[in-house]
Structure formats: C-alpha cells, structure tokens
Amino acid sequence: MSTKIRPLTFYALLFMVFLYGPMLLAPLFSFNDGLFAIFPLRGFTLKHYVAMAGNTGMLAALKNSLMVAVCVSVIATSISVPAAIALTRYKPPGSAIILSTISLPLIVPSIVFGVAILIVMLRFLGIELSLWTVGAAHVLICIPFSLTVLMSRLEGFDKSLEEASRDLGENAGMTFYRVTLPLALPGILSSLLLCFITSFDEFVLAFFLAGTEATLPVYLFGQLRFPNKLPGMLALGTSILVFSTLLVLLAEFFRRRGVPSNSPGDD
Structure with missing residues (x-):
C-alpha cells in the first residue's frame, strides 16, 4: 500500500487545520500565566478558571443564557413534534412550501433577521426588549433544526405499529402516548439538546434583542474590549466550547439510537 499523501488528502488536512487551529489556540492561551495571547507562554495556571467563579457579571449572564436556552429548547421541540407528525404522517398539500417557509430563518443572514425582528418588536408591537424577545427569536431559528431531526426520526417509523394499536382499541391520544412517543423519544432528546446548544451559543440575535440583560455570548463580546x-x-x-461539544456528542448519540440499524451510513 502506498504511504504517499495524496493532494486531496493534504488539502483536507490543511483545511481542517485552518478551520479548527484557531479554536485550539483559545484553550492553550487560557492556561497561560500572562495577559496577552502571544508566544512564548509565560507559564501554566488555572487562575483564570478559578476567577470565573467569583465573576458576578459572568454568572448573571450564564444564568440568563441557561434560562433562555432551556425555555427555547422545550418550546421549539413542543411546536415541532406535532408539526413533524403532521408533515410525515398526513403529507398535506404544499408540504415543500411549508418546510421552505419554516427554514427561512436559517437562510436569511442573522443580522438581517435580527434587525427585522427588532423593528417588528419595537415599532409595530411595542414590546420592550428583554430576554423574552431573545427567546422568541431563538425559537424561530431552532424550529427548523428540531423539525429536521424529528422528521428524520418519524420517517423511519413502521406505521403498522400505530395501526395495530388502533385496531386493539386505543384512541389517537393513547396511541401517541404508548407507541409514537416512546419511538420518537431519541429524536425528541436530540432535538432538545440541539435547540439548547443553538440558543445558548447564539450571539447576533441576542445582541440586538437582549436589551439590558446580557446573555453569555453578548457578555463575552463586551468584555473583549x-x-x-x-x-x-x-x-x-x-x-x-467544551460544554457545547459535549452536548453535540450527546445529541448525536441520541440521534443514532433512534436510527434503525439497517440505515445506511450508521453501521
């Protein structure tokens, strides 16, 4: 077997270094015993991590982000579950148009989307900016992620299980509770985690809509001055970064648990 590195492989490696290299520098310099992110490092220290525990501004922003992310993940998933069932089970006319419309927040640039929501909130609805306005905007951008995960899970269902439940006398509600919900649970958990990560890490919409209450990304951006x-x-x-990576891996774990064993690419 040839041990030569092919040009395409070299390009892929170079691209990965370019993409993730700067991300790896942040953890390296976070342990540096100095004020500047320059080489050579002045020494190893954990004082920057210890100092976070006493940073009241950061803890308040962390609390805000956690509160918004939890609410957004629950609301977005709750909206997406019946929508995913309707789109996969009943396939209403115009399903493609509905999905395209729901996915618009992912296509429109975040800054344009943020300014549009800001104008609607302030000028047309007269709503004061707060964490609630941030949460409302985050729900809009999380629903497409949630819907995609749930629809991919529901598409793999054996519909005969629901039909058998109804043949045995269960109504639609009990069929959902005893058959559909347990089978969809891995997708629901994955949706909750993905929505949580998306909301927790989101900066642009939070920057425009948070008002006087900063989320963690907004707080971080402000401190960089x-x-x-x-x-x-x-x-x-x-x-x-570590927290988000762990949640992504956990979401992928739940997603794969919900994929049938004969699905291609998941062996």
Whole structure:
C-alpha cells in the first residue's frame, strides 16, 4: 500500500487545520500565566478558571443564557413534534412550501433577521426588549433544526405499529402516548439538546434583542474590549466550547439510537 499523501488528502488536512487551529489556540492561551495571547507562554495556571467563579457579571449572564436556552429548547421541540407528525404522517398539500417557509430563518443572514425582528418588536408591537424577545427569536431559528431531526426520526417509523394499536382499541391520544412517543423519544432528546446548544451559543440575535440583560455570548463580546480581560474571556470561551461539544456528542448519540440499524451510513 502506498504511504504517499495524496493532494486531496493534504488539502483536507490543511483545511481542517485552518478551520479548527484557531479554536485550539483559545484553550492553550487560557492556561497561560500572562495577559496577552502571544508566544512564548509565560507559564501554566488555572487562575483564570478559578476567577470565573467569583465573576458576578459572568454568572448573571450564564444564568440568563441557561434560562433562555432551556425555555427555547422545550418550546421549539413542543411546536415541532406535532408539526413533524403532521408533515410525515398526513403529507398535506404544499408540504415543500411549508418546510421552505419554516427554514427561512436559517437562510436569511442573522443580522438581517435580527434587525427585522427588532423593528417588528419595537415599532409595530411595542414590546420592550428583554430576554423574552431573545427567546422568541431563538425559537424561530431552532424550529427548523428540531423539525429536521424529528422528521428524520418519524420517517423511519413502521406505521403498522400505530395501526395495530388502533385496531386493539386505543384512541389517537393513547396511541401517541404508548407507541409514537416512546419511538420518537431519541429524536425528541436530540432535538432538545440541539435547540439548547443553538440558543445558548447564539450571539447576533441576542445582541440586538437582549436589551439590558446580557446573555453569555453578548457578555463575552463586551468584555473583549478590555485587553486585561482577555485571559478570563479565553477561559470562558474554552468552557463554552467544551460544554457545547459535549452536548453535540450527546445529541448525536441520541440521534443514532433512534436510527434503525439497517440505515445506511450508521453501521
């Protein structure tokens, strides 16, 4: 077998380094005993991570982000479950148009979407900016992710199980509770986690719509204006990166548990 690196393989490796290399520098410099992210490193320290525990502004922003992300994940998934069932089971006319419309928040640039929602909230609805307006915008961008995960799970269902349940005398509600819901549970858990991650990490919409209450990404961005806060923000960014990566892996685990064993690409 030839051990030479093919040009395409080399390009792929180079692209991965270019894409993820800067991401790996943040954890490296977060342990640096110095104020600047430069080489050579001045020494190893955990003080930046320890200092986060006493940072009241960061803890308040973390609380805001967790509260919004939990609410958004539950609301977006709750809306998406019946929508996914309707689109996969009954296939109403215009399903493609409905899906395209729901996916618009993913296509429109975040800054355009944020400005549009800001104008609607302030000028037309007269709603004061707060974490609630952030949550409402996050629900709109999370529903397409949730719907995609749930529809892919429901498409793999054996419909004869639901038909058998009804033949045995169960009504539609009990069939959903005893048959559909347990089978869809891996997709629902995956949807909850993906929506949580999306909301927790989202910056642009939160920046426009949060008002005086900052979420964690907005707080991090604001602190980057101060050079002496850089090491602490690198530690915070590293913590968010690790947390988000773990949740993505967990969501993928639940998604794969819900995929039938004969699905291609999941062996």
